[in-house]
Amino acid sequence: MKSSIVIVGAGPYGLSIAAHLTQWGLPFRIFGKKLDTWQSHMPAGMLLKSDGFASSLFDAENKGSLGDYCDHNDIDYHDTDTPVGLDLFNKYAKEFQRKFVPQLEERTVDSLDYADGGFLLTLDNGEMLRASAVIMAVGITHFDAIPEVLRNLAPSLRSHSYAHHDLGGFAGRDVTVVGGGSSAVDLATLLSEAQARVRLIHRGNHLRFFSEPKRGPRSLWQRLRHPSSGLGPGLRSWLCETFPSLFRFLPGNARLAIAKRHLGPKTAWIMKTRFAAGVEALLSQRVEWAVETDGRVELGLRHADGTQSVARTDHVIAATGYAVDLGRLGFMAPGLRSAIRTHANMPVLTGKFETSVRGLYFVGPAAVDSFGPLMRFMVGAKYAAPVVAKHVAAGFARSEKFHEALQS
Ligand SMILES: Cc1cc2nc3c(=O)[nH]c(=O)nc-3n(C[C@H](O)[C@H](O)[C@H](O)COP(=O)(O)OP(=O)(O)OC[C@H]3O[C@@H](n4cnc5c(N)ncnc54)[C@H](O)[C@@H]3O)c2cc1C
Numbered sequence: 001m002k003s004s005i006v007i008v009g010a011g012p013y014g015l016s017i018a019a020h021l022t023q024w025g026l027p028f029r030i031f032g033k034k035l036d037t038w039q040s041h042m043p044a045g046m047l048l049k050s051d052g053f054a055s056s057l058f059d060a061e062n063k064g065s066l067g068d069y070c071d072h073n074d075i076d077y078h079d080t081d082t083p084v085g086l087d088l089f090n091k092y093a094k095e096f097q098r099k100f101v102p103q104l105e106e107r108t109v110d111s112l113d114y115a116d117g118g119f120l121l122t123l124d125n126g127e128m129l130r131a132s133a134v135i136m137a138v139g140i141t142h143f144d145a146i147p148e149v150l151r152n153l154a155p156s157l158r159s160h161s162y163a164h165h166d167l168g169g170f171a172g173r174d175v176t177v178v179g180g181g182s183s184a185v186d187l188a189t190l191l192s193e194a195q196a197r198v199r200l201i202h203r204g205n206h207l208r209f210f211s212e213p214k215r216g217p218r219s220l221w222q223r224l225r226h227p228s229s230g231l232g233p234g235l236r237s238w239l240c241e242t243f244p245s246l247f248r249f250l251p252g253n254a255r256l257a258i259a260k261r262h263l264g265p266k267t268a269w270i271m272k273t274r275f276a277a278g279v280e281a282l283l284s285q286r287v288e289w290a291v292e293t294d295g296r297v298e299l300g301l302r303h304a305d306g307t308q309s310v311a312r313t314d315h316v317i318a319a320t321g322y323a324v325d326l327g328r329l330g331f332m333a334p335g336l337r338s339a340i341r342t343h344a345n346m347p348v349l350t351g352k353f354e355t356s357v358r359g360l361y362f363v364g365p366a367a368v369d370s371f372g373p374l375m376r377f378m379v380g381a382k383y384a385a386p387v388v389a390k391h392v393a394a395g396f397a398r399s400e401k402f403h404e405a406l407q408s
Contacts, residue, residue: 004129005392006121008109009137010034010101012057012093012378013364013385017135019059019100020389026396031107031123035093037139038086041162043190046086049182049268053079054230054379055089057096060386064096080228083270113333118359132399133392135353135361142329143322143365147178149287150318157297158290161187161319170196176299176313177279178287180204182267184319189271192278199280199311201287201301212269230379236262240374244383245351247372252343255369262373282311290316324366336360343369352391353384359395361388 005021007014010032018030048055056065066084069092070077097104111122112134119131144160161183173196177188180202188200210232218226231237240247240262247255267275275281284304291298299311325345326337341348341356349370353361363384367375374380 004029004131005133005135005396006031006119006129006131007135007137008032008112008121009139009141009364010097010104010106011037011137011139011364013139013381014135014137015093015097015101015104016058016381016385017137017363017388018104019057019064019096020385021393022100022103023060024389024393026389026393029105029129030101030103031105031109032137033106033108034097034104035090037141038090038093040165041140042086043161043164043187044086044166045190045193046186047083047268047270048086048089050084050230050377050379051080051232052077052082052084054377055084056382057093057100057378058382058385059096059100060389064100066092069095083268109331111331111333112336114336114339114357119336131359133359133361133395135363135388135392136329136366137363138329138366139364140322143324145320145323146318147287147320150178150290150316153290153292153297153316157292157314158316158318161317162322164317167191167194167196170194170315172196173314174312175199176201176297176311176316177319178202178316179319179321180207181319181321182271183321185209185267185271185275187317187319188279189275193274198278199282199313201282201285201299201311203284203286205284205304207267207275207281207283209267209272210269230382231374231377237373240372241379241383244371244374244380248349248351248370255372256344259368259373285309322365324368326366346370351387353388354391361392363388 005028007018007030014030014032021028052066067077076082108124109121110124113120119134121131122128144162146160150158167190170191171194175191175196175198177184177200184200185207188198192198226233227238229238229241231241285301287299288302289300297313297316301309301311326340326342326347339357346369347355347362347366349355349362349367353363353367355362365376
């Protein structure tokens with residue numbers, strides 16, 4: 001058991017931090033199923049919400065962008081005008097991992113606890129290791145949110161959108177998607193295109209789509225009014241991308257409100273006609289109860305005008321998003337979890353992404369309360385990766401000097 005730096009998670013954040021540490025020559029280990037969220041938990045055929053230029057992983061020398069990959073492989077690419085397909089993104093990201101993080105170990109961390117001023121981890125093969133720093137890059141893996149009203153249905157009758165990648169098994173079945181965000185609209189559309197009969201239930205009275213981006217150069221006024229950013233054009237998005245380090249100084253309620261509302265439930269413009277062609281949208285309706293009847297599901301719906309109706313379906317999918325809650329990280333020892341200062345169940349982080357437990361870091365969606373909506377998107381790794389890698393590297397250098405001094 002040797003002490004080292006450990007990264008938990010092999011999504012865009014974990015891999016970007018690993019690429020930085022490799023290029024700086026620091027010893028570390030990284031665990032996780034590579035790009036698991038993207039390969040197994042997003043619907044096949046999906047188009048990314050992020051523009052091409054904001055759909056990259058990051059290495060310290062900026063040599064591994066999606067644009068470079070497309071260039072080398074003669075693949076049609078545009079920073080903003082060509083939507084990026086999930087399949088292309090996965091091929092690119094796997095190539096990034098092979099090139100920059102070949103040492104990835106596709107293991108799950110089964111437990112994480114304190115030990116002797118550092119951390120003790122157990123892997124799914126039984127190996128135990130000590131670490132002086134642990135970077136948690138677990139993404140959305142543990143945080144799927146299923147509404148209370150659907151929870152008592154059998155898992156064969158209800159699932160979360162996180163459970164689905166290949167939608168072929170739903171062909172010919174009646175499926176109900178609950179939710180009104182882009183996950184819900186994308187999934188419902190792709191299910192209908194996979195020959196399922198699909199309805200979508202949303203409590204709001206309309207679905208929100210981005211407007212089609214104007215192609216070609218933008219005028220100076222447009223660029224000032226709606227500056228370009230990795231979160232899409234707009235002053236607020238630009239502020240989120242440019243000043244993530246200031247977000248944690250806002251009052252707690254304001255942080256929560258911004259994280260919830262900014263870039264909330266909008267869907268890519270390109271899905272609008274495809275959605276309308278195949279999905280029945282039940283708007284201004286909420287699910288009040290759900291029961292199993294003869295192997296199917298009955299959903300009691302309450303309409304905004306107070307009337308009620310019942311929908312019958314073979315399967316309900318909650319496309320109701322993700323809610324970060326450290327309490328759901330079952331592999332972290334309760335003592336360690338409770339030592340982490342939190343706000344609204346999310347870790348409170350320093351400007352270097354460190355928790356109140358020294359040496360323990362969180363990046364990605366779990367860092368939203370401290371660094372804002374940028375952290376919900378992979379482009380946030382461009383900011384997070386060098387900050388975390390530098391801080392961890394400095395800590396590592398200090399401990400090496402300390403050990404050398406002890407030995408001399
Ligand atoms: C339907 C959908 C569409 C999206 N589209 C976009 C988009 O177009 N653009 C964009 O920027 N963002 C998009 N997002 C958000 C996206 O999920 C995040 O940007 C991104 O995945 C965050 O990267 P990450 O590295 O933090 O986490 P993830 O990609 O979720 O990776 C987490 C990693 O942690 C690993 N892990 C978890 N627990 C353990 C453990 N105990 N031991 C070992 N490994 C573990 C997992 O296996 C996985 O490898 C989308 C999300 C959804 C749900």
